[in-house]
Amino acid sequence: MATPLLFRGLPLLRLRLRLHQHHRFAAGTLTRRPWCAAAESSWPEEEASCTAEERTASLSIKDPPKYARWDDPDFRKWKDKEAEILRDIEPITLLIKDILHSSRYMDGARLTGEDERAVVENLLAYHPHSEDKIGCGIHSIIVDRHPQFRCSRCLFVVRTDGVWIDFSYQKCLRAYIRHKYPPHAERFIKEHFKRGSG
Numbered sequence: 760m761a762t763p764l765l766f767r768g769l770p771l772l773r774l775r776l777r778l779h780q781h782h783r784f785a786a787g788t789l790t791r792r793p794w795c796a797a798a799e800s801s802w803p804e805e806e807a808s809c810t811a812e813e814r815t816a817s818l819s820i821k822d823p824p825k826y827a828r829w830d831d832p833d834f835r836k837w838k839d840k841e842a843e844i845l846r847d848i849e850p851i852t853l854l855i856k857d858i859l860h861s862s863r864y865m866d867g868a869r870l871t872g873e874d875e876r877a878v879v880e881n882l883l884a885y886h887p888h889s890e891d892k893i894g895c896g897i898h899s900i901i902v903d904r905h906p907q908f909r910c911s912r913c914l915f916v917v918r919t920d921g922v923w924i925d926f927s928y929q930k931c932l933r934a935y936i937r938h939k940y941p942p943h944a945e946r947f948i949k950e951h952f953k954r955g956s957g
Contacts, residue, residue, distance in 0.1 A: 875900045
């Protein structure tokens with residue numbers, strides 16, 4: 760019973776010996792020891808078959824990975840700003856998702872006065888083409904199915920001339936972030952929005 764366990768442990772033992780030999784070789788203290796001569800006997804042939812890049816890679820395995828770290832001041836500043844932007848847009852984002860995805864509003868329903876005011880002030884005002892969307896004036900904001908993508912619900916401006924025109928709340932949010940947080944906007948948009956353009 761112990762023999763199969765011993766054989767399963769041999770590859771790990773060989774790996775440990777090989778790593779130990781690489782470290783001693785790198786330090787210039789490679790010496791032969793009689794008790795491990797059998798394990799070391801095949802090492803020079805294997806080492807000769809390795810490329811210089813593989814030897815360098817194996818010797819520099821302890822180099823730390825190049826990841827952004829919390830102790831990096833630039834990374835920390837970015838994470839703080841990212842959290843600030845998320846806190847800023849969270850209330851309107853939650854409201855819009857509730858309007859679009861809950862049963863509070865049926866298709867074709869007009870938003871309540873409070874919700875309409877929040878959408879106009881916090882979103883529509885920042886839309887890149889808000890003047891075209893508003894046109895001659897806003898009669899109301901409604902929720903309905905998108906004309907091309909019937910599975911998606913979206914917001915519509917109902918203008919005083921009776922024309923309905925849809926608008927993307929994500930375009931509004933992106934424009935708001937670009938307006939309020941210009942140095943960090945593009946990185947935030949790239950990391951947090953499905954489509955970074957527009």
